[in-house]
Amino acid sequence: RGETQSLTTVTLGTSMDEKRRDDVLIQDNEKFVLHYNFPPFSTGDARPSRGVSRREVGHGNLAFRALKTMIPEELPYAVRVVSDILESNGSSSMATVCAGTLALMDAGVQIKKPVSGIAMGLVTDTKTGKYAVLSDILGDEDHLGDMDFKVTGTRDGITATQMDIKVDGLSYEVLEKALLQAKEGRFHILDKLAETIEKPREDYKPNAPRIVSVEIPKDAIGAVIGPGGKVVQEIQAETGAVVVIREEEKCGVVEIAATSKDIIEAATKRVRDAAGILEVGKVYNGKVRSIMKYGAFIEIMPRKDGLLHISEIAHERVTNVEDYLKEGQTVDVKLVGVEENTGKLKLSRKVLLEDTRKKEQKGEQKEEK
Known part of the structure; x- marks a missing residue:
C-alpha cells in the first residue's frame, strides 16, 4: 500500500565509534547499533518531540534484534543504522527491518542473509470461535483487532518476534497458522527486496573509511x-x-x-x-654498526641489527670487508630471511647490485668471435 515509509541510513565508523555499554552486569562495546525515530508528523500529529518514547525504544529494540545476528563478527567497522519513519499506517518496525536490510547491502556490509519482517493480526468471534489471521495489518486492524504479532527472519529461519494480544490466549492452531502465513509473507517480501538489490555490494561506498x-x-x-x-x-x-x-x-x-x-x-x-616490524623481501637503508672478518652488522631499524655476510656484499669474491664498507656508512640492503630459532636477520647487498661479471663474459665472447 505504501502508507508506511522508512528513510534508513547506514553509517560506518572505526572502533572508536562503537557504543560503550556500562550497565550493572554488562560492560562491553557494541559494534552494531540501530536507532528508530518515530516523529509525530508520521501519523499526522502536530505536537513537539519531547525525548525518546517507549514506542521508539521497543520498536527499535525489535528491529535491532532482527538484524544484529546477520552482521558478520569479523566486520572491522562500527555500524549505525538510523530509521526515520516519514509515514505510518502499518508496522513501521517491520519497514525498518526491510529498509535496514537494503541499506546494509547497499553500503557494502556483507550481511549473512537478507532479513524481512511482517506484522500479523487476528480477528476472533468469541461466540462462534471463528477467527481470521491477517497479514501486514493496518493501523485500524491493529487498534480494533485482537493481536499484533511481528515476525522477522531470513529464508532459513526466524531472527526476532514480538506479540501483543488482547484475548486471554492463543491456541496452538492459531499460532501455527499465524507463523505459516507470516512465512509466506516474509518470503514474498524477500523476493521484492531481491528485485532491488539481491546481495551485498562487493565493495564499500567511496566515502566510507x-x-x-x-x-x-x-x-x-x-x-x-x-x-x-x-x-x-x-x-x-x-x-x-x-x-x-x-x-x-x-x-x-x-x-x-x-x-x-x-x-x-x-x-x-x-x-x-x-x-620495528620487519618484512622479508623489503629493502632497508641501514647503517653499518660494526665490521667483522665474516661480514658486517647493519642497523636497519632502531634496535634491529642484521648480519650482512661477506658472501652477500658483492657478486665478485670479497676478501676484505673494509674495501666495501666503513663503520657509520649508510647502505641499502635487502632482508632475505629471519632464522626461526634465534630471530637473527639475514641481509644481502649483492641482490640489489647488477652482476657485471656476466656482461664482461658476454663482451669477451663477442671479441673472440
Whole structure:
C-alpha cells in the first residue's frame, strides 16, 4: 500500500565509534547499533518531540534484534543504522527491518542473509470461535483487532518476534497458522527486496573509511603510542589516517582507517617502522654498526641489527670487508630471511647490485668471435 515509509541510513565508523555499554552486569562495546525515530508528523500529529518514547525504544529494540545476528563478527567497522519513519499506517518496525536490510547491502556490509519482517493480526468471534489471521495489518486492524504479532527472519529461519494480544490466549492452531502465513509473507517480501538489490555490494561506498588491522608485538605498543601519545598523534596528523591501538591476549592490534589506499599505506608504514616490524623481501637503508672478518652488522631499524655476510656484499669474491664498507656508512640492503630459532636477520647487498661479471663474459665472447 505504501502508507508506511522508512528513510534508513547506514553509517560506518572505526572502533572508536562503537557504543560503550556500562550497565550493572554488562560492560562491553557494541559494534552494531540501530536507532528508530518515530516523529509525530508520521501519523499526522502536530505536537513537539519531547525525548525518546517507549514506542521508539521497543520498536527499535525489535528491529535491532532482527538484524544484529546477520552482521558478520569479523566486520572491522562500527555500524549505525538510523530509521526515520516519514509515514505510518502499518508496522513501521517491520519497514525498518526491510529498509535496514537494503541499506546494509547497499553500503557494502556483507550481511549473512537478507532479513524481512511482517506484522500479523487476528480477528476472533468469541461466540462462534471463528477467527481470521491477517497479514501486514493496518493501523485500524491493529487498534480494533485482537493481536499484533511481528515476525522477522531470513529464508532459513526466524531472527526476532514480538506479540501483543488482547484475548486471554492463543491456541496452538492459531499460532501455527499465524507463523505459516507470516512465512509466506516474509518470503514474498524477500523476493521484492531481491528485485532491488539481491546481495551485498562487493565493495564499500567511496566515502566510507577503509580499515586495515596491523598486529604488533605487545612490547611495541608503547613505542607506537610514544611519550604522551606523541608518535601516534604525529602519524595521524601527517598522514590524515585515524589510528586506534588496542591490546589483546597475544599481541597488540593497530587499526588504521582512512578514505584512500595511499593514506592507509603511508600510515601502515609509519606504524610498522615505529613498532620495528620487519618484512622479508623489503629493502632497508641501514647503517653499518660494526665490521667483522665474516661480514658486517647493519642497523636497519632502531634496535634491529642484521648480519650482512661477506658472501652477500658483492657478486665478485670479497676478501676484505673494509674495501666495501666503513663503520657509520649508510647502505641499502635487502632482508632475505629471519632464522626461526634465534630471530637473527639475514641481509644481502649483492641482490640489489647488477652482476657485471656476466656482461664482461658476454663482451669477451663477442671479441673472440
